[in-house]
Amino acid sequence: MTATTKRVHNFSAGPAALPLSVLERVQAELVDFRGIGMSVMEMSHRSGPFEAIIGEAEADLRKLVGIPDDYSILFLQGGATLQFAMVPMNLRPSGASADYILTGHWAKAALKEAQKIGSAKAAGSTEATSFDRIPSQSELSLDRSAAYLHFTSNNTIYGTEWAAEPLPLDGVPLVCDASSDILSRPFDIKRYGLVYGGAQKNLGPAGVTIVIVRKDLLARVPGDLPVMLDYRVMAENRSLYNTPPCFAIYVVGLVLKWLVDEGGLAGVAKHNQQKADLLYGAIDGSNGYYRGHAQRDSRSRMNVTFRMPSEELEKAFIKKATAEGLDGLKGHRSVGGLRASLYNALPLGAVEALVQFMDEFQRKNA
Numbered sequence: 198m199t200a201t202t203k204r205v206h207n208f209s210a211g212p213a214a215l216p217l218s219v220l221e222r223v224q225a226e227l228v229d230f231r232g233i234g235m236s237v238m239e240m241s242h243r244s245g246p247f248e249a250i251i252g253e254a255e256a257d258l259r260k261l262v263g264i265p266d267d268y269s270i271l272f273l274q275g276g277a278t279l280q281f282a283m284v285p286m287n288l289r290p291s292g293a294s295a296d297y298i299l300t301g302h303w304a305k306a307a308l309k310e311a312q313k314i315g316s317a318k319a320a321g322s323t324e325a326t327s328f329d330r331i332p333s334q335s336e337l338s339l340d341r342s343a344a345y346l347h348f349t350s351n352n353t354i355y356g357t358e359w360a361a362e363p364l365p366l367d368g369v370p371l372v373c374d375a376s377s378d379i380l381s382r383p384f385d386i387k388r389y390g391l392v393y394g395g396a397q398k399n400l401g402p403a404g405v406t407i408v409i410v411r412k413d414l415l416a417r418v419p420g421d422l423p424v425m426l427d428y429r430v431m432a433e434n435r436s437l438y439n440t441p442p443c444f445a446i447y448v449v450g451l452v453l454k455w456l457v458d459e460g461g462l463a464g465v466a467k468h469n470q471q472k473a474d475l476l477y478g479a480i481d482g483s484n485g486y487y488r489g490h491a492q493r494d495s496r497s498r499m500n501v502t503f504r505m506p507s508e509e510l511e512k513a514f515i516k517k518a519t520a521e522g523l524d525g526l527k528g529h530r531s532v533g534g535l536r537a538s539l540y541n542a543l544p545l546g547a548v549e550a551l552v553q554f555m556d557e558f559q560r561k562n563a
């Protein structure tokens with residue numbers, strides 16, 4: 198970094214903080230990628246160097262998660278929101294229904310999109326208590342003949358997260374929107390039929406969406422889908438049917454290598470837990486001055502949502518925090534309050550600074 202570079206503590210919910218070492222590597226390679234004489238942005242997606250970039254990203258993702266060969270990895274565009282439509286288009290046979298567990302705004306959006314083009318049902322919901330918790334298995338009413346069971350592993354807006362996956366009925370594939378906690382901890386891909394997530398929170402810049410899909414499910418893909426919406430076409434062409442988001446894939450590849458250096462998913466999970474424990478500890482130790490939105494056993498390690506005694510105090514807190522380099526703490530417009538996003542790349546030092554600020558703010562304003 199140059200002497201004039203100023204970096205804030207970035208608590209944004211996404212696009213979000215990237216590892217500084219990754220940004221610096223991008224900067225160093227920007228104009229002349231590894232002696233090739235051009236930027237990744239200027240490079241053909243059919244060139245050897247780009248094929249190596251996408252191939253390595255796929256291989257590193259397989260190694261990090263432990264993804265066997267019977268799963269395809271796709272690098273797509275359109276964000277998680279396009280997956281809300283692509284999942285039912287590809288995996289729900291004509292006339293069949295699909296189950297959705299409603300734990301927040303994005304889960305509802307996924308259900309709504311699926312219902313535009315076929316049948317889909319809510320298999321459970323915690324909306325009655327403002328999505329402050331994850332439902333228990335016994336609360337779910339699952340359809341034995343559902344094409345799949347869809348859930349949202351981390352609820353970015355409400356700050357809740359599944360500690361363990363819901364259990365689908367026998368033979369019903371589990372589909373997960375993991376946009377806001379993907380690769381934040383180890384997980385067993387074999388429990389899933391399909392996992393998807395936009396990269397812009399834990400994995401890289403906006404513009405690329407990762408889809409991991411069990412290959413046998415591709416047999417369900419109808420033959421008449423537009424090519425850009427067809428998982429089978431994308432899998433057969435290793436995400437290179439058309440021009441992919443090359444630069445975003447390159448940065449994701451660097452983030453994956455950074456994750457390997459951080460000790461893989463087990464290493465980063467430990468780090469994420471430390472950060473979350475520190476912040477929830479501060480909330481719990483504030484005598485109710487800061488109040489967490491999520492019930493304790495549903496708390497997210499990624500998005501910590503909390504309120505203060507009044508909206509005026511919340512506004513003052515955000516203003517002062519921003520001035521002191523603690524950025525992106527405003528809660529989502531639909532729930533208000535505060536939200537600190539603690540994705541993989543956010544350093545522990547940022548949470549230490551936030552906790553200290555919270556303590557001082559309380560002492561001065563309580």
Ligand SMILES: Cc1ncc(COP(=O)(O)O)c(C=O)c1O
Binds near residue numbers: 275349376377
């Ligand atoms: C859990 C979840 N799903 C889906 C989305 C929508 O993602 P995108 O903007 O990539 O379409 C978001 C965005 O914040 C999210 O947090």
